[in-house]
Amino acid sequence: MTDLEAMARVRVSSGCPVERLVCHPRLPLVAGLDGERPAVHVWSCEAGQLRELGSVGAELDGYADALGWERIERTPALAWHPDEPRLVVAGGECGVVQWTPAGLSAVDGVPSTADYRSLAFSPDGRTLWASPSSGDGWDSSDVIDLASGAVSSGRPWDTGVAQHPGGGLVVTLTSDQAATHGLFAQVDSGAPTGAMRLLRRALILDVDDYETPLFSADGRHFAIRGNAYENTLEVFEFPSLQRVLAMTLGKPSPGYPCPQEWLDQMYAWSRHNLAFGARPGVLWVGTPTGALVEVDIETPRAVEHDVLAGSSVSALAATATGELVLASGGELMLVSVRSDPGATHSTDDSDASTAAASAVSEFLDATSEVPDGGDLEEHLVLTDGERTWNSDDLATVDTATAEEPTWLQLRAAITKACDVQT
Numbered sequence: 001m002t003d004l005e006a007m008a009r010v011r012v013s014s015g016c017p018v019e020r021l022v023c024h025p026r027l028p029l030v031a032g033l034d035g036e037r038p039a040v041h042v043w044s045c046e047a048g049q050l051r052e053l054g055s056v057g058a059e060l061d062g063y064a065d066a067l068g069w070e071r072i073e074r075t076p077a078l079a080w081h082p083d084e085p086r087l088v089v090a091g092g093e094c095g096v097v098q099w100t101p102a103g104l105s106a107v108d109g110v111p112s113t114a115d116y117r118s119l120a121f122s123p124d125g126r127t128l129w130a131s132p133s134s135g136d137g138w139d140s141s142d143v144i145d146l147a148s149g150a151v152s153s154g155r156p157w158d159t160g161v162a163q164h165p166g167g168g169l170v171v172t173l174t175s176d177q178a179a180t181h182g183l184f185a186q187v188d189s190g191a192p193t194g195a196m197r198l199l200r201r202a203l204i205l206d207v208d209d210y211e212t213p214l215f216s217a218d219g220r221h222f223a224i225r226g227n228a229y230e231n232t233l234e235v236f237e238f239p240s241l242q243r244v245l246a247m248t249l250g251k252p253s254p255g256y257p258c259p260q261e262w263l264d265q266m267y268a269w270s271r272h273n274l275a276f277g278a279r280p281g282v283l284w285v286g287t288p289t290g291a292l293v294e295v296d297i298e299t300p301r302a303v304e305h306d307v308l309a310g311s312s313v314s315a316l317a318a319t320a321t322g323e324l325v326l327a328s329g330g331e332l333m334l335v336s337v338r339s340d341p342g343a344t345h346s347t348d349d350s351d352a353s354t355a356a357a358s359a360v361s362e363f364l365d366a367t368s369e370v371p372d373g374g375d376l377e378e379h380l381v382l383t384d385g386e387r388t389w390n391s392d393d394l395a396t397v398d399t400a401t402a403e404e405p406t407w408l409q410l411r412a413a414i415t416k417a418c419d420v421q422t
Contacts (some may be wrong), residue, residue: 002282002294004305007048007323008334012041014058018327020272021317024080025163029053030317030325031078031087032332037062038074040089042099043332045319050334056087056104057094072117079119079128082163088128090116109149111135114142120161123168123187127194131157143195154195157183160212161196164238165219166356169363170196175208179407181380182213182224186364201367203241204382204389205234206405211271217322218280219356221297225274229253231266233274235283235297236385239363243385245297249285272315277337278322280352286313286326292335307335 012018017035024030028046033039039057043050056076063071077090088107090096096110111134118131131141133153141154159173159180168188174181182203185196210226221244223235230253235245249269254262265288273286285293290308295301307313308328315327324335370379382389384405389397400412 002279002303002305003338004292004307004324005336005338006307006333007336008045008050010043010050010052010332012330012332013052013055014039014041015330017314017329018332019270019314021315021325021327022078022080023317023319023325024085025082026320027085028319028321029080029085029087030319030332031080032315032327033076033078034058035314038076038091038093040076040078040087040099042087045323045325045334048334048336050325050332053101054099054103056089056097056099060093077117077119079121081121082123082125084125088119088121090114090119090130107144107146109144109146109151111142111151116142118158118160120170120172122194123163123170129154129157129161129196145194152195155183155198157196159210162213162215162222164215164356164360165217165352166358166360169360171203171213171222172196173205173210173212175210177208177228178410179405180205180208180210181376181382183376184363184367186369198370198376199364199367200370200379200381201241201363202380202382203236204384204405204407206384206407214274214276216276216280216283217278217356218352219359220280221276221283223274223276223283225271231269233285234385239359239366241383241385245295245300246385268312270312270314270316272317273313275316275318275324277318277324278352279337279339280355284316284318284324286316288312290328292316292324292326307333 018032019035020033022031028044030043030045032041038060039055041055042053044053079088085101087099096107096114097104098107114134116130120129126146128144128146132138133140133142140156143152143154157172157174161170161172163170170187171182171184184199207228209228210224213222213224215222220238221235222238225233231249233247233249236243250265268288275284281298283295290311292305292307294303311328313326313328317325326333378391397412398415400409
């Protein structure tokens with residue numbers, strides 16, 4: 001049985017809600033996106049306390065009535081350095097700047113024309129990956145060597161980068177309206193270019209509008225939130241990529257036009273309401289009622305913990321030491337997670353590290369790199385967690401039922417139309 005204890009609760013200096021939280025991977029630091037203006041706040045979460053350290057863009061005008069793409073274009077992107085207390089923030093009218101405890105400064109090598117929507121550090125911290133490219137737009141990404149300031153071109157990606165805890169492997173998303181690809185890439189520490197080297201095994205998700213994947217501490221599971229037309233949560237095993245959990249948060253989409261009641265309940269669920277804690281196999285989900293749901297992925301079993309007494313969870317994240325940080329309204333709360341010592345999933349850090357490294361090795365042994373400049377459609381081996389397709393399989397797909405994914409229905413229709421024309 002897991003016991004949750006609230007250790008600290010603080011008011012955000014702006015008084016505004018926080019809509020996304022990103023914890024530093026090693027240090028007791030957390031950054032949060034302001035829900036009412038293109039600003040980022042930074043807190044320390046040390047010794048069971050929360051203390052606001054600074055902000056980026058707090059002086060900027062609020063979003064007001066901006067919706068859709070207008071709002072998205074003003075929302076900052078952010079990324080923590082893997083080892084240092086350094087946060088890079090881009091977009092949202094503040095340009096590209098970095099926060100450290102010493103204050104704000106420019107990022108050497110970042111082009112003045114850059115309008116990045118997503119950022120990530122390479123695992124060794126020497127390279128900054130940024131998308132879209134300052135030169136080619138969404139057709140490529142920028143690979144910035146932070147020591148020299150040199151900028152080179154990388155493969156296109158558009159939705160964050162998640163580092164596998166086993167090291168040397170990352171996953172990112174590239175989206176189209178019909179489908180989203182989860183692309184895995186190998187990254188060698190200290191490699192000359194610092195670029196991602198894409199691998200053939202990949203995930204395919206229906207339609208678009210997903211959030212950055214999230215790995216468990218032992219690297220044996222990853223979760224993805226999103227979908228433009230549903231409010232989905234999917235969990236996959238790693239390295240098998242088998243889907244082990246799929247659910248819609250709230251009511252399924254009734255189709256278009258959508259009733260306002262359905263839209264209200266869909267947007268009541270935060271898109272950043274997931275966290276894997278220190279205990280492998282357990283996913284935490286924040287709800288609109290203020291509860292945290294503890295989901296045992298392998299059982300599966302869910303236990304609801306009343307934490308905020310009716311206040312919606314607008315963001316959730318896990319610290320490097322396993323505490324949970326959650327946002328609600330204009331407040332942040334730090335929560336301690338204590339588990340029964342005899343719990344099935346009880347493990348220590350060395351066990352989790354060994355499992356994570358083993359998972360990466362197993363995945364790499366079962367795939368190969370996409371050749372430089374190679375066409376992804378030709379080389380990727382895709383899975384949706386249940387079925388697998390290679391390029392030859394997809395080239396012959398000319399029928400699909402209404403129950404099958406949208407992307408597969410569209411591909412079948414295009415293939416059939418081309419066959420008729422020839």
